[in-house]
Amino acid sequence: xKPLMAYEQEGHYHHPKVQFPLDSDSYxxxxxxxxxxxxxxxxxxxxxxxxxxxxxxxxxxxxxKVDFDNIRRETKIMxxxxxxxxxxxxxxxxxxRRLWVVMPFMSGGSLQSIISSSFPDxxxxxxxxxxxxxxxxxxxxxxxxGHLHRDIKAGNILMDSNGSxxxxxxxxxxxxxxxxxxxxxxxSTSSSPMxxxxxxxxxxxxxxxxxxxxxxYSFKADxxxxxxxxxxxxxGRPPLSHLPPSKSLIMKITKRFRFSDYEDSIxxxxxxxxxxxxxxMVASCLDQDPSKRPSTDKLLRHPFFKSSKGSDFLVxxxxxxxxxxxxxxxxxxxxxxNDVDDDDEDDVEGESGSELVKQRRISGWxxxxxGFELDPVFPTESRDDSLVKQVRFGGETIILEKGTSxxxxxxxxxxxxxxxxxxxxxxxxxxxxxxxxxxAETMVGGLMxxxxxxxxxxxxxxxxxxxxxxxxxxxxxxxxxxxxxxxxELETERQKNFELEMExxxxxxxxxxxxxxxxxx
Amino acid sequence: xxxxxxxxxxxxxxxxxxxxxxxxxxxxSPDSRESKREEKMAELCKNIRELKSMLYGNSxxxxxxxxxxxxxQEFFRENTLRxxxxxxxxxxxxxxxxxxxVVANLQRQQVHSRLIASDYLExxxxxxxxxxxxxxxxxxxxxxxxxxxxxxxxQTVARYVLESEHMKKFYDYIxxxxxxxxxxxxxxxxxxxxxHKSTVAEFLSKNYDWFxxxxxxxxxESTNYITRRQAIKDxxxxxxxxxxxxxxxxxxxxxxxxxxxxxxxNLLRLFAANQNKPPDIVSILVANKSKLLRLFAxxxxxxADEQFEADKAQVVKEIAALQL
Numbered sequence: 001x002k003p004l005m006a007y008e009q010e011g012h013y014h015h016p017k018v019q020f021p022l023d024s025d026s027y028x029x030x031x032x033x034x035x036x037x038x039x040x041x042x043x044x045x046x047x048x049x050x051x052x053x054x055x056x057x058x059x060x061x062x063x064x065k066v067d068f069d070n071i072r073r074e075t076k077i078m079x080x081x082x083x084x085x086x087x088x089x090x091x092x093x094x095x096x097r098r099l100w101v102v103m104p105f106m107s108g109g110s111l112q113s114i115i116s117s118s119f120p121d122x123x124x125x126x127x128x129x130x131x132x133x134x135x136x137x138x139x140x141x142x143x144x145x146g147h148l149h150r151d152i153k154a155g156n157i158l159m160d161s162n163g164s165x166x167x168x169x170x171x172x173x174x175x176x177x178x179x180x181x182x183x184x185x186x187x188s189t190s191s192s193p194m195x196x197x198x199x200x201x202x203x204x205x206x207x208x209x210x211x212x213x214x215x216x217y218s219f220k221a222d223x224x225x226x227x228x229x230x231x232x233x234x235x236g237r238p239p240l241s242h243l244p245p246s247k248s249l250i251m252k253i254t255k256r257f258r259f260s261d262y263e264d265s266i267x268x269x270x271x272x273x274x275x276x277x278x279x280x281m282v283a284s285c286l287d288q289d290p291s292k293r294p295s296t297d298k299l300l301r302h303p304f305f306k307s308s309k310g311s312d313f314l315v316x317x318x319x320x321x322x323x324x325x326x327x328x329x330x331x332x333x334x335x336x337x338n339d340v341d342d343d344d345e346d347d348v349e350g351e352s353g354s355e356l357v358k359q360r361r362i363s364g365w366x367x368x369x370x371g372f373e374l375d376p377v378f379p380t381e382s383r384d385d386s387l388v389k390q391v392r393f394g395g396e397t398i399i400l401e402k403g404t405s406x407x408x409x410x411x412x413x414x415x416x417x418x419x420x421x422x423x424x425x426x427x428x429x430x431x432x433x434x435x436x437x438x439x440a441e442t443m444v445g446g447l448m449x450x451x452x453x454x455x456x457x458x459x460x461x462x463x464x465x466x467x468x469x470x471x472x473x474x475x476x477x478x479x480x481x482x483x484x485x486x487x488x489e490l491e492t493e494r495q496k497n498f499e500l501e502m503e504x505x506x507x508x509x510x511x512x513x514x515x516x517x518x519x520x521x
Numbered sequence: 522x523x524x525x526x527x528x529x530x531x532x533x534x535x536x537x538x539x540x541x542x543x544x545x546x547x548x549x550s551p552d553s554r555e556s557k558r559e560e561k562m563a564e565l566c567k568n569i570r571e572l573k574s575m576l577y578g579n580s581x582x583x584x585x586x587x588x589x590x591x592x593x594q595e596f597f598r599e600n601t602l603r604x605x606x607x608x609x610x611x612x613x614x615x616x617x618x619x620x621x622x623v624v625a626n627l628q629r630q631q632v633h634s635r636l637i638a639s640d641y642l643e644x645x646x647x648x649x650x651x652x653x654x655x656x657x658x659x660x661x662x663x664x665x666x667x668x669x670x671x672x673x674x675x676q677t678v679a680r681y682v683l684e685s686e687h688m689k690k691f692y693d694y695i696x697x698x699x700x701x702x703x704x705x706x707x708x709x710x711x712x713x714x715x716x717h718k719s720t721v722a723e724f725l726s727k728n729y730d731w732f733x734x735x736x737x738x739x740x741x742e743s744t745n746y747i748t749r750r751q752a753i754k755d756x757x758x759x760x761x762x763x764x765x766x767x768x769x770x771x772x773x774x775x776x777x778x779x780x781x782x783x784x785x786x787n788l789l790r791l792f793a794a795n796q797n798k799p800p801d802i803v804s805i806l807v808a809n810k811s812k813l814l815r816l817f818a819x820x821x822x823x824x825a826d827e828q829f830e831a832d833k834a835q836v837v838k839e840i841a842a843l844q845l
Contacts, residue, residue, distance in 0.1 A: 019659075022698035022699055023698070061746070061747060061750070072701075072705075075700055075704075076663060076701055076704075076705070079663065080614070080618060080663060082614050091699065091700075092700040093698050093699065093700050094700060094745060094746065094747050097746050099747075146577070
């Protein structure tokens with residue numbers, strides 16, 4: 001068995017690479033398709049190359065979160081990887097204080113955006129198998145190259161209009177070959193090679209050993225996240241995502257929280273039937289013991305992936321009738337604004353805060369195979385000696401689009417209904433489903449057209465106002481910008497506050513634990 | 522086929538020899554039939570991959586130090602490294618990456634507690650010329666750059682590069698529009714100026730004039746924001762070197778130049794005016810607060826210069842007020 005040789009047959013010989021221009025003037029920005037704390041993703045056209053459509057990730061280098069070395073690593077990895085299931089960068093260059101990373105435009109957007117827009121209750125098993133198999137090919141290639149992705153989730157799996165699937169966002173990926181811990185000057189073998197110790201990723205998808213381990217983690221941490229991603233695609237969101245990373249979270253943790261909506265929905269008989277193969281595949285990825293989780297190559301041979309289909313299948317069953325990625329982004333942006341207006345703390349957190357920081361102390365995870373769920377185990381005693389580690393978000397975790405999961409459900413209720421039907425994978429229902437989708441589709445299409453024409457008119461009016469020297473629009477834009485900035489600041493403050501509270505909670509635990517022991521003595 | 526007849530597994534020495542033979546073949550102009558060549562190139566790539574597995578281990582086995590030593594010895598016994606470097610553009614992307622990792626690893630392998638890579642490179646210093654020129658080739662820059670950074674771990678190699686004409690080119694490479702390549706060149710530049718302190722001190726004392734003139738004008742005052750920001754960060758490293766006792770002569774020279782201090786002050790003023798202060802730079806300044814204040818306090822101009830004194834006072838005030 002030589003897993004390292006597995007992909008060699010593909011023979012990535014260097015075909016002449018198209019050189020993308022390295023100046024911002026050569027690109028025309030068409031639309032905004034994603035936004036994160038320190039990066040914006042645009043849809044753009046590369047004018048000198050026949051106006052080829054591209055995606056540009058514009059990273060704010062002044063943002064405190066940005067670590068220069070992380071960015072360098074990300075762009076280098078994106079340049080040097082070559083695999084049909086991995087999103088490469090065409091090029092990257094600086095524009096003032098921002099770094100532009102030019103990438104192929106994936107018109108389907110991220111799987112996260114797709115499910116939150118049109119499949120709030122998850123994709124069908126065949127679709128999941130197809131998407132995950134492609135993802136696994138990419139992961140296998142990465143692992144054989146000595147790279148960990150460290151942020152596998154539906155938000156980082158992108159789809160193109162032809163149904164091809166690509167793994168993206170290497171903002172936090174690491175190479176075990178370059179890991180500084182492994183090599184001293186000559187005497188390297190003492191510290192374990194092939195192991196990383198810093199903590200990076202997005203908490204919901206994070207493997208327990210990444211959160212806890214003192215011995216480090218390796219490739220198997222990606223396998224865990226892969227398992228979580230499978231649950232995400234099956235249920236429409238990752239396990240535990242109904243828990244906001246805010247103050248209420250601590251309350252829930254200390255109270256040994258109840259599973260609220262997520263579990264409810266499962267117990268209300270809406271629960272989907274999943275095949276034995278699927279459950280088995282996910283269970284193997286979510287093994288507590290990293291060494292018992294399968295490698296990518298072993299996972300690729302799992303019977304579950306026998307049901308995977310070609311890209312045409314995804315075009316037909318996933319992309320068909322899907323709003324365009326820029327439209328989905330606009331909708332999610334509006335929803336986000338509404339959330340802010342509602343001033344409902346948890347909602348805001350659940351949405352935009354979800355990309356900031358979520359941290360919690362969990363002593364372990366139990367995969368509940370019957371409920372196809374992940375049950376966290378919380379420390380019962382404060383004797384748990386593990387420190388409260390800070391979840392660090394190296395680089396950026398966004399790409400293309402991140403939508404709301406909960407709120408989009410409310411807005412697109414017709415669609416939500418139709419995809420509910422879709423998820424019950426029985427053939428007779430599927431016909432019915434296409435009808436339903438059609439209605440919802442025309443509805444959404446009509447509304448979109450109306451919205452677009454309103455936007456156009458608005459644009460024209462503002463141009464006229466500007467022409468006559470008025471500054472109404474500018475002011476409004478400024479206000480929007482200001483609000484956005486303030487919102488970011490608020491998030492940061494809230495995050496800091498949350499971290500402190502966690503710290504405090506932990507210290508309280510320790511104190512109460514200590515006094516308890518004292519009394520016993 | 523291997524495995525079918527349980528043929529004797531190839532030794533590390535066998536693999537290195539075969540790799541070398543295939544490199545010699547690849548190096549020749551492609552006069553033989555295309556199909557045969559493709560086959561041989563594929564075999565070459567496979568061999569390089571095997572070398573990598575031996576040196577780094579794979580998912581099933583850890584590297585064996587005895588095998589690594591044999592491999593290293595055979596590799597440097599003849600001119601394999603030169604062949605590998607010159608043939609690199611002819612390999613596919615995956616093989617290039619493997620080769621880069623092999624070269625990186627070999628720099629650290631000890632044979633009879635000697636870094637024989639260092640001995641080899643000392644006799645083949647011109648290889649550095651090829652590697653450095655790689656920054657001018659978009660396809661090769663990242664591979665050659667990574668190799669170069671590994672080679673300058675050896676002090677003699679670093680000295681060669683520092684004292685070569687190439688040193689001046691780094692100022693241009695760091696400002697290349699291609700971010701990956703510019704960042705890689707910046708990383709190499711930083712490595713050159715920080716790894717071997719005594720060599721750097723020697724270099725700075727000999728090349729003081731042009732080096733700091735270029736550093737100030739091309740990096741610290743660059744129109745490229747990232748270059749400027751990175752240069753300020755690196756200046757901290759340079760500062761450490763200058764403040765090192767072995768470099769005190771250079772330091773005295775640097776800070777006794779009013780131009781240098783002016784630039785430094787202007788940067789600090791710009792920085793103070795920046796509302797969005799990058800925290801990495803703040804922390805550097807805070808960490809070196811007392812050092813900087815001492816530096817400015819000790820600094821006296823020959824003639825009274827009111828403007829200079831006013832600027833100085835302003836900067837000192839700002840530094841003193843900085844906190845995390």
